Amino acid sequence: MPEYLAPGVYVEETQASNKPIEGVSTSTTGLVGVTERGPLNVPQLVTSFGEFQRLFGGMLPADEFTGPGARVHSYLPHAVEGFFLNGGKRAWVTRVLPEQAERARRDLFHLDLANAAIGGSVLLRPALQDTGTAINLPRLYVLDPGNFGVGDWVRVGDGSRADYRQVQALGAAPAHTALTLPLYFSHAAGAPTRDIAVTVNATLSPFTLRDDTRAGATEVVLSGTAALITTLLPLTHQLLQVDGAEYVFAAAVVGLSTTEARVLLETPLRLPHARGAQVDGLDIPAGANVNLDVAASAGGLLLFGPGFSTAGNLVVVGVGSAQEEVQRVGTLAQLPLDVPAYAPYPAGTIGQLVTLDDDARTVVDLPTNVVVPLDTVAGMSAGMTFTFGANNQVVAAVNQALGLVRLAAPLPGPALAAGDAVQVGAIAASVVAYPTERVVPLDSVNGVETGMTFDNAGDTALVATVLPDLRAVVLATALAAAPAAGTAVTVGGNANTAQSLLRPDVIPLDDVDGLAPGMSITIGADTGTISAVNTTVGAVALQAPLPAAPAAGATASFALRHTTQAAGAGAATLALDNRLGLDAGDVLRIGASPDEEYVTIARMLGERGVSPDAGVVQLAHPLSGGHASGVEVARQDVVVDTTRQPATLVLSPADGSDQLLVGDGTTYGAVLPEVVRFTTADGIAYFHRLDGAAANASPLEIELDDRLDFSHAAGAVVAERNRLFAVQALDAGGWGDRLMVAAADEASSLAANANVLAANPPPGPGMFSSLQLATLTGIEPGTILELLAPDGAPVAGAPLLKARAVDRASRLVLLDPPGLQAAHMNAVNNALMAGLNARVRSREWSLTVLLRQRPDPAVPTRNDNLLDQESFRQLSMDPRHSRYFERVIGATFTPGAPADDAGNPLRRWDRRSEGASQYIRVLDLEPVIANRTAIRLGPEALLDVLPSGLVRPARLPLSGGSDAVPLMGDPMYAGTDNNEPDLRTGLQALKNPQNISLVAIPGQTTAALQQALIDQCEAMRYRFAVLDGPPPDNDTLADVQDLRSRYDSRYAAVYHPWLTIPDPFPQSLANLRQVPIPPSGHMLGIYARVDNERGVHKAPANEVVRGISGLTRYFSKGEQDILNPYPANINVVRDFRPNNRGLRVWGARCITSESEFKYLNVRRLLIFLEDSIDRGMQWVVFEPNAEELWARVRRSITNFLTTVWRNGALEGTTPEQGFFVKCDRTTMTRDDIDNGRLIVVIGVAPVKPAEYVIIRIGLWTADAEQ
Structure with a gap:
């Protein structure tokens, strides 16, 4: 009783005499099944199919x-979709999986800054997937595995296709053979190989090349003695050694003359060869063969096995x-370069030793x-053979006016002199010197002028041609005798003097290519200064004569050019003060030793001007270094050293590499x-000066702990790395294999460009150094700091710093040991002094x-499309x-555990x-907690280069x-029960939400599971189970009757x-098949629809089934006559499309033998009433059990049932006909x-x-009576 002790007003609340009963929900559904992802064994409330997809996937x-047994477990998402559609x-929704299901994961790695012995190398041969x-x-x-x-x-490869594996064992150096030139063909593993010495066949040696031969040539013309040619003609598949550098087989030989033959080659030449290069026929000695262990690819330079x-x-x-095919054995070696590689030269690029000298010519006579010059050239033509003694050469051109022949290449042997007898083709001639009877230098x-009379002491002839560039005349008829040099003659009555060709103003040179007036x-x-160039004779005329004629053999050099503008590293053009004589293909030296650089001219830009142009x-490629204005530039003479074997690239070098791996580095x-x-x-040529002697390579095999996920080409990076942290899919399931993670260095720092006001060394032993900053925004304990120069560039040699504590009052950042070092102090103090x-x-x-989206077999190009992504910025x-x-x-966790792997309690709502x-959890893999405060920058930021040239962070897949x-x-599915609700699994977990009215396990029709559903509903009393009939193809009338008979x-x-729907994962969009799905999800949706639109008392039948295209089996009325009535009580979905009424559920019975409960709406109405009254009467417990309470109870229940009656759920025209409520002494004894x-x-x-x-x-x- 309330107490009234002091005078005053007392306001009291009194309870109403009637407590209303609120009707419970009848359409809240509980579903159990397999989903793509989501929390395990924890029921999750979803209110739309989109929310389901967000939580559980598609x-x-x-x-x-x-x-096993062709049992399908993929029906729950269809059921949920059907539920909401209807x-x-x-x-x-409760997701279930076997305990053995695994979560996808991967480790992310980093380059340990504290480890000075990090190993790194590259693959020498391709590493295939699953090896x-x-x-x-x-x-x-691996090449030189080092540490x-x-x-x-180790990381194998780069970008998104990088594989991280652990080294299981280091093998001995395996047998390999390095080649000097690339293979022509691919050879399978097991192909036989044989090691042979160079064995020259004396009957097939020596030949010489008649012509210059380009790389890629498939035929050559050989010159040799008649005996050699005769021996060669009938041979096929004859091995030839060309210039001691490459080896090809002759496929066929065609005789051109007794001393020449055209040889068709089985494979093209790899190298260019000059006229006169020696060719030898070789024998292949018998011997033991050794088989290849690994297949060798065309273009490769390594054989494995032999x-x-x-x-x-x-x-x-x-x-x-x-x-x-035959290749030469080399020695695998690395060439050190003074200038890093200009580009990633392709593997197989051939290198040759060359001599580079500033352009210079030799004076000749x-x-x-x-x-x-010959005494006669009549009948001679290009292509004829010029013979002097035992030596011969091909005639390249004949000039009738000057009476000379030009040979295709220098004639071997001693120098020719006037008077030597030679033969051109079958024509005999004698070598002469100018002046001759027809050509007289003056x-x-x-x-x-032409037509004037040339007179040498009465020996006359008319001038036919005047050659100003040679200061000479060609006579129409031959003189009786050639005038000697220095002889006085007249031309047109004017006095002149006959000269030799070499004189102060006309200089014959060994080569005039690239020379120009000016x-x-x-x-x-x-x-x-050159005034004219005569290419026929090979001489230059000067604007003014030299003081004296130079001697034959003297060296002629040319003025250096200079840059007129600075050219920075990466520049592709060069501005010169003089371009005379330069042309595309010329090689230039820029700068002087030791900083010179060699480049090739790609083309001349702009119009060619007057001297000096x-x-x-x-340039053919960008410059490696920078060159100032005024630096000297000289055109180079390039001479290939054919005595050295080619150095062919085994691997394409990485950008900026100063080491090139070649198949043969002997003596380089x-x-x-x-x-x-x-x-x-x-055709682009790159010139590199060697920085030292070639170093022989020491490759090694390494064995991994697991096979590779991707294939990797030769040259792929193999780099030692340390595990940093683990990434794990949030939930178990194969869906996690579609996850990718991309790490990147943060471009936008939390603390950006804070000015350093002072750098303070430790004030005493055991104390810490500090920085005083203008602002501490974004800085807190654990922040990594990088010191920058005033211009924003990182300070060279200054290690990263780690903030230990922050004093915001004094704007001081205390630093973890070792703290500030000399580089930091110097950089800060130098900046302050400036x-x-x-x-x-x-x-x-x-x-x-x-x-990523699930793979689409119909449109595979969409497989890499993204469904969703999330980013986490500024991480530490x-x-x-x-x-x-x-x-x-979020930290990783073990399902069922009370806390995650970091010791934090799991969330209550999803036990994660x-x-x-929403997709991953992570775990720091540093086992020593104290070490986690060391400087760790995060995972290494790998990059992918897209086809467009754009770069993005590598996307590393989980697996x-x-x-x-x-x-x-x-x-x-059935799960296990437990007194602790959090530990319930499967169907038993649905006991936790108390407001569930309907339950189903879509598509699972075993007797045990369906009985488990029924048992739960009967035990909890206020639930109703919706069961699926047998799946196709065992879904006949007898099959469904058999299933019904169990319960x-x-x-x-x-x-x-x-039901059937179009296949959501079609193999072909052109042939879309129909797939079966269970009806329970759609029926549950219809229950909810009818409950909401009409009420639980309305039978959920004669309703259109939405979201389906058909049925797996079409039952007729006659068949339903068997299935519908007792004792079957099976609800059939019927096809009424012929009547324009769609597909409808055409039954509303429970599978019971009790006739009073055969109708669904009756059973569910009683569940509704019982559950509502149960919840609504909880207030009655412990109330005084007397007439007043009984009356209140009667009123509450009567009011509630009256509302139900008015809604049409009960019979009768008055409430008394629809229900009664009794609670008095007639219902209770003493x-x-x-x-x-x-x-x-x-x-x-x-x-x-x-x-x-x-x-x-x-x-x-009309007259009938009723």
Whole structure:
């Protein structure tokens, strides 16, 4: 009783005499099944199919989720979609999986800054997918593995296709053979090879090349003695050695003359060869063969299996096969370069030793061994053979006017002299020197014209041609005798003097290519300017004569050019003060030793001007270094050293590499300086000066702990790395294999460019150094700081710093040991002395999580499309930092455990760890907690280069996710009960939400599972189970009757047949098949729709089934006559499309033998009433059990049932006809009252469905009586 002790007003609340009863929900559904992802065994409330997809993923392909016995486990998403399509509002979904299901994962790695012994190398041979272990051969073949050790983690490859593996073992150096030139053919593993010495066949040697031969030539013309040609003619598949450098087989030989033959080659030449290069026929000695262990690809320079290492020997590959070829054995070596590689030259690029000298020519006097004046050239033509003694050469051109022949190449042997007898073809002739009877050089040709009379002491002839560039005349008829040099003659009556060709103003040179009027030429101490160039004779005329005629053999040089503008590294053009004589293809030296650089001219830019033709040239490739204005530039003479074997690239070098791996580095760089020219397939030449002697390579095999996920080309990076943290899919299942993560260095720092006001060393022992900054924004304990110069560039040699504590009052950042070092102090103090400030910026990283769509067999190009992505910015690896990655993203956890792997309690709502990511969880793999505060920048930021040239962070896939489909079965769905609700699984987990009214396990029709559903509904009393009929193809009338016969319950209904929809994962869009799905999900939606639109008392039948295209089996009315009535009570889905009424559910019965509960709406109405009254009467407990309470109870229940009656759920035209409520002494005895029992008796008359609509009709007559 209330107390009234002091006078005053007391306001009291009194309870209403009637407490209303609120009707419970009848359409909240509980579903159990397999989903793509989502929390396990924790019911989740979803209110739309979109929300379901967000939590649990999308549809599941039936072929991937079919277990033993062809049992399909992919139906739950279809059921949920059907539920909401047909009017469902709320569903509790419980995801189940076998305990053996795995979560996808991957480790992310980093380059340990504290480890100075990091190993790194490259692959020497391709590593194919699913290889690399002792079982999955071959192992990885690595160049100079350096510091690799057993147990080390290595990254193989780069970008999104990088593989991280642990080194299981280091093998001995395997047998390999390096080649000097690339293979022509591919050879399978097991192909026979043979090591042979160079064995010259004396009957087939020596030949010479008649012509210059380009690389790629498939035929050559050989010159030799008649005996050699005769021996060669009938041979096929004859091995030839060309210039001691390459080896080809002759496919056929065609005789051109007794001393020449055209040889058709089985494979094209790899190298260009000059006229006169020696060709020898070789024998292939018999010997033992060694088989290849690994297939060799065309273009490769390494053979694996045969360990032939005798440099200079030959190896026959594919012995006896149609692809038999011969290559020279080399020594695998690395060439050190003074200038890094300009580009990633392709593997197989051939390098040749060259001599580079500033452009210079030699003064000659005719005749030479190239330009030969003869006493007669009548009948001679290009292509004839010029013979002098035992030596011969091909005639390149004949000039009738000058009476000379030009040979295609210098004639071997001694120098020619006037009077030597030679033969051109079959024509005999004698070598002469100018002046001759027809050609007379003069001291001047000024005023000399054609038709004038040339007179040498009465020996006369008319002038036929005047040659101003040679200061000479050609006579129409021959003189009786050639005038001697220095003889006085007259031409047109004017006095002249006959001269030799070489004189002060006309200088014959060994080569006039690239010379042009206006160029300055220096011979000895004398310098002149070229006025004309005669290419026929090979001489230059000078604007003014030199003081004296130079001697034959003197060297002629040319003035250096200079740059007129600075050219920075990467520049592709060069501005010169003089372009005279330059042309595309010329090689230039830029700068002087030791900083010179060699480049090739690609083309001349702009119009060619008058001397000195200043302008710009475009280079064949960008410059490696920078060159100032005024630097000297000289055209180079390039001479290939054919005595050295070619140095062919085994691997394409990485950008900026200063080491090139070649198939044969023998003697390269032994005597410096040496320059190697590398010519790519597109003709671009790159010149590199060697920085030292070639170093022989020491390759090694390494064995991995697991096979590779991707294939990797030769040259792929193999780099030692350390595990940093683990990434794990949030939930178990194969869906996680579609996740990718992309790490990147954060471009936008939390602390950006804060000015450093002071750098303070530790004030005493055991104390910490500090920085005073202008602002501390974005800086907190654990922040990594990088010191920058005032211009924003990182300070060289200054290690990163780690913030230990922050004093915001004094703007001081205390630093973790070792703290500030000399480089930091110097940079800060130097900037302050210059009136500037050094800066700091923080270093963070970001992680992006990407979810790809499920593979689409109909449109495979969409497989990499993204469904979703999430990004986490400004992350830290330090647990002290507020953006510690584990804290932000979420720590990994074990399902069922009370806490995550970081020790934090799991979330209550989904039993997963706290974290912002919807897809992943992470775990710091540093085992020593104290080490987690060390400087760790985050995972290495790999990059992908897209076809467009754009760069993006590499997307690293997770792997190892598994749904354990073969282990799916009834125990998984049924689950296990537990007194602790959080530990319940499967169907038992649906006991936790108390507001569930309907339950189903879509598509699972085993007796045990369906009985488990019924048992739960009967035990919990206020639930109703919707069961599926048997799946196709076992879905006949007899099959569904057999399924029905297993059960007898007022709390369940069976629906049949199954429904069909278009295949959500079609193999072809042109042939879209229909796939079966269970009806339970759609029926549950119809229950909800009818409940919401009409009420639970309306039978959920005669309703259109939405979202389907058909049925797996079409039952007729006659068949339903068997299935519908007792004892079957099976609800059939019928096809009424012929009547334009669609596909409808055409039954509303429970599978019970109790006739009063045969109708669904009756059973569910009673569940509704019982549950509502149960909840609404909870207030009655412990109330005084007397008439006042009984009356209140009667009023509450009567009011509630009256509302139900008014809604049409009960029969009768008055409430009294629809129900009664009794609660008085007639319902309770004294014993009941004394023992605390309050008994209410309620009777209801629920409406029944008009299942059979019977219309009786008869004939009517006008006078008939009723």
